[in-house]
Amino acid sequence: MSGALLGPVRRLFGMAALIAAGAGALSAEEAPHLNSFGLPGLIDMPNGQPLPPDSLSLTLFGFDGEYRTTLAYQITPRITGVFRYIALPGADYFDRSFDLHVLLAEEGEIMPAVRLGLVDFGGTGLFSSEYVAATKEIAPGLELTGGIGWGRLAGRGAFANPLARIDDYFADRPEGRTIEDTGRIRADVFFRGDAALFGGVRWTPTDQLSFAAEYSSDTYPFEGRRLGFTQDSPLNVSASYRFANGGELTAAYLYGNTIGISYGRTFFPGNTAIPGGTAAAPPPLVPRQSAEALGWTLPASAPVRGPDLLELSLGTLGLGSQGLTVNGSEAVLRLENPTYFPPSQAIGRAARVMANTLPASVETLVIVPVVAGMPTSEIRLRRSDLEALEYDLDGAWLSYARADISDAADQPVLEGTGFRWALAPILRRSYFDPDAPLRLEAGLALSASYNPTPGLFFSGQIYQPLLGNLDSIRRRSNSILPHVRSDSALYAVETETEITWATVEQFFRPGPNLYGRMTVGILEQMYGGASAELLWRPASSRLALGAEVNYAVQRDFDGLGFRDYDVITGHASAYYDMENGYTARIDAGRYLAGDWGATFTLDRVFANGASVGAFFTLTDVSFDDFGEGAFDKGIVISLPVQAIAGTPSRVRITEVFRPVLRDGGARLNVRNRLYDLTAEYGTPQLGESWGRFWR
Structure with a gap:
């Protein structure tokens, strides 16, 4: 060789x-x-x-x-x-x-x-x-x-x-x-x-x-x-x-x-790799009267804000609060979970923190997981059930059976998350170029977001390549379609410092079982524009329906301006979460090259968050006009970092193995699509992972 x-x-x-x-x-x-x-x-x-x-x-x-x-x-x-x-x-x-x-x-x-x-x-x-x-x-x-x-x-x-x-x-x-x-x-x-x-x-x-x-x-x-x-x-x-x-x-x-x-x-x-994991142990439940006598509780005022004991306790577990309301015997926590997969583990830990820090008079604990400033599901638990089931051999099943899970559209989120930033190494890959079957580029990405009020995000990322050979690609597209993806290599060749995205996003709940998103700005490496999405996903259903419409303008290869190509694109989508972790999805609509058709996807998600999936797209572009490959298709493998390291993390490694990247069937890569954000929080999905509630 x-x-x-x-x-x-x-x-x-x-x-x-x-x-x-x-x-x-x-x-x-x-x-x-x-x-x-x-x-x-x-x-x-x-x-x-x-x-x-x-x-x-x-x-x-x-x-x-x-x-x-x-x-x-x-x-x-x-x-x-x-x-x-x-x-x-x-x-x-x-x-x-x-x-x-x-x-x-x-x-x-x-x-x-x-x-x-x-x-x-x-x-x-x-x-x-x-x-x-x-x-x-x-x-x-x-x-x-x-x-x-x-x-x-x-x-x-x-x-x-x-x-x-x-x-x-x-x-x-x-x-x-x-x-x-x-x-x-x-x-x-x-x-x-x-x-x-x-x-x-x-x-x-x-x-x-x-x-x-x-x-x-x-x-x-x-x-x-x-x-x-x-x-x-x-x-x-x-x-x-x-x-x-x-x-x-x-x-x-x-x-x-x-x-x-x-x-x-x-x-x-x-x-x-490490079945037990290396996460910090969750707090054991403390009897109510003992906790109150030790001064471990919070004042019974509403709303409770600031760096109080509950927020500090959540923080030590890698969780956050976006607002706590105590009203008589009921307390509602808007829970942020940047750490645990599946979310049932975060819900179980948050429930124990609430039971250990709230007044003894509080009997009903309501946990509302918040994603992108949106309340998702409302999980209602009785404090006495937690105390009775903590050491029960069937505690996981019984706690789920006694929980009341419903849609949380009417639960307002009280706080944003403020300003956050991260500096992380990035490894970019390009597969199957005949001149070099694998190309790599390593660099640093600086990301920042500002969430002043619930659902409103100003965010962006700047990427600086440091070393690699992505910019040495010499092959050029021979596509007879608009070059909506087949010129993607030119962005690596001609860009030195890249603005990966810079967007304003607004997430909202327009009604029961409904989620909404509006995004405007630099949407991805190749396109800027505006995107709007609406998702219908009842908490108790395995079926979800969505619609998205985008106005996309192609960016210059150096990333600093825009080219003379724009298109209105969008899709109607149907998702069905089958048993045993299988999810089927159909996206039908208009693609970046102006072609019309549908993408069919089947994913298998395992209990540890790893997934293997495949997709193919058929549009009104003929196989001859599409060129090499005939139609878009590929395999997607995604693995949570926690499955490798054994420590809690929601970060994922994802590889898309696509035989050839052409222009037919190409979609806009909009961040934070609603189904991906909310899919874990329905009743069927929480039920399948509830075994980690007491972890």
Whole structure:
């Protein structure tokens, strides 16, 4: 591998591995054996087994001038999604592709595990193939695999397609793709044309060691043409060593004349690195009369403001108050939570602080989480319930059952948060440029905000790059659409000190179950303008509906002025929070290039806040006019810092793996969209995380 490419690929894999380090790696006994394409399999060939449910795998493989980085996610117990990046630097060729694999049958006493796969169905078609594979353990540690493949997997020992006996449609496979077909889903080739058999055996004598041998039906035709790669044998053999962290290193002797090396790791993004965490312990409840006798309570006046005992106690836990009102036996706290995910942990800690500091006469504790100056949900708790359930084995469930959670639109927020600022390092990334698969830029970002009254924010960020190679991008857009995103690299090239955003935002509650936002100023790196949004999200519902309208003006590449391009864009959105952490979303409307269409998104959010999602956008821009990639699509992985460090934090690391950034289906990147701000505070969402109430 050339030094120019090896470094970026290592860094790409290393960055993903760094994120993975914070998640729960599978043990040596649990982790599957991954093949050179990053899937459960033999060496090059797939097998019939899926990844473990909810797991994510990362694989790096290289041999004789070809290098593959694969990210695979077990979307459901039966469906696996794959994104793969392949480099042939000697041929000056770089390839991005997607797979979809479906488990048809689980392994039983007699039945083998059976899996069907569509390989490279949404890329260039370099590896376009389909297969059905079956795997069965015939003795402890000994597995047999057999399969039939089409497309590229029908290169050796091909025979007439058996499906042609059902319909002549399957007899012939359409010709290969051209560059214009890149990114299109070519369903017309699936399972068509000649077929071929493949198979092999895997022996795993110990938890650490594994050996495999296979007969491959792949003749590597593209590599033969572009790299001069030849095969002396269809047989491959490999030896693998499994480390204690679940990672597996494999060395393979391939096709009778070359060596391949791979490293793969499978982990659960929903597991934290430090399950117990290292947060400060919450305060234990103190009996009411004892607390009052010790002088730990606040005066029973309304409203109570200033640096009082309650605010100081909240502050030691990383929480804040935006107003406390005590009225007879009821106290209402407007709670700010910059620290804890999920918010149920913040609510539980705030409830104990209230119980320990308020007069003994206060029985009803009302906590109103405040986000961007907006009251979200109203959580009503009885103080006597807290005292009775603190040490109850079913305390979490019983406290939730006795809590009353409703919409808090009628609860006024009494205070703003004032002036705040932060100076933080920033690492920017650019993926999949053929000249450099990964570009990095490190810099410092100075952010500041002023919140004088509830909901009104003046904020901005200045970014200063310090080192990196983002500004060395030389490729220029060939898009025939308005260059609303495809010129994004020019902002890094021509800007020295960047105003990332500078906005005035007003957040408000226009009525029950309604949230509103208005934003004006420099909205993002490429655009300024104005944005307005309205969201309907009942506290007790999993369904939310929203609408957004924007007027966007493209900024100059140096960031100091504006270009002669403006557009009105906006979307109507529907969100549905399904059980088990799945959220489905549809955004339909007008995009930055003036095209009309819809974006479809599916996210899986785990209990620790980590999420894995995928999206695609279809608009009235034709695949030909869109250009390379055919339509916008990608994978999003987001991991809370607390899942890595084990300390409470709402900061997240988010990576968007988009094969190519073009102009069709491009949206404005407005900060603080309402659903993302408020989604955690509905009754169903709080109920799913209420187990952390007593943490």
